[in-house]
Amino acid sequence: MSFSNDVRNEISTSVNDKDRRFACLYGMLLFCRTLSREHICFQSESRVSAELFSNLFEAVFKYRPAAGEHIRRNGAVLYNCEVEGENAEAVFQKYRLADGARVIDSEIIATNSLGVFTAGVFLACGSVNDPAKEYHLEFACPDEGLASQLVVLLNDIGATAKTMLRRGQNIVYIKGSESIEDTLTFIGASQCTLELMNMKIYKDIRNKANRIANCDAANIDKVVKAAMKQIEDIKLIDKAVGIESLSEELREVAQLRLENTDMSLQEIGENLSEPISRSGVNHRFQKLAKMADELRNGGSIK
Structure with missing residues (x-):
């Protein structure tokens, strides 16, 4: 299991009351692949994210999205959750979404729910590398405007987030280990934060041992x-x-x-x-x- 999946599993267990479900689903919807009044499509290579989206949607809207799977050429499974018609319109009404522009509405989310909202964003489009290899967390955002808003949100919690364009996609990324630790803690993955910190300590000790050995x-x-x-x-x-x-x-x-x-x-x-x-x-x-x-x-x- 990848470190990203560890993070997804941990934060999915923390979404356990009405307000948190509402905020987490908002993040997953706003950053999903397709979002219109006629059609909403949430896609992920993570079964955990797809199942949580369906469960949250059912809890908030009393309707379970149509689910499907697609096997890519590389063998990876892509999980789809789709909502259409009046159920998609209900989403726009409840979350006060605008046509043609995705905007984070801070009034919808209480201050203590920002972390859960960001957890939903991670479940929708986030990933984090194995800290044993490198420190890198990123969000593949569906458009430039959302990417800019997410950078502001992450910088407000003390993380150093930047944007780049990769193969036409807007990427928000974080490199520093401390900024990644702050972000993981903010989205409710405190155990994964500890794992990252322990790995950083291990790497520091190993590097010091190598320097001593080389010096000797x-x-x-x-x-x-x-x-x-x-x-x-x-x-x-x-x-x-x-x-x-x-x-x-x-x-x-x-x-x-x-x-x-x-x-x-x-x-x-x-x-x-x-x-x-x-x-x-x-x-x-x-x-x-x-x-x-x-x-x-x-x-x-x-």
């Missing part, structure tokens, strides 16, 4: 390269003059490095006969490196 890997590579360079210098000195010719402090770190290629500078310092700090060990290796460079340049060790 980079540090390991750096240590290994430094150790190989030190061994190369020591072997060059040994071949030229012998390690025994070195001072006791340089000879001891050189031998420890040759015997322990994976030791860090700090570990070498701790294993000396007289332990010293990491910087002290590094200073001794710098001396050995300088000697090796002099030998490479044809000089001799002073």
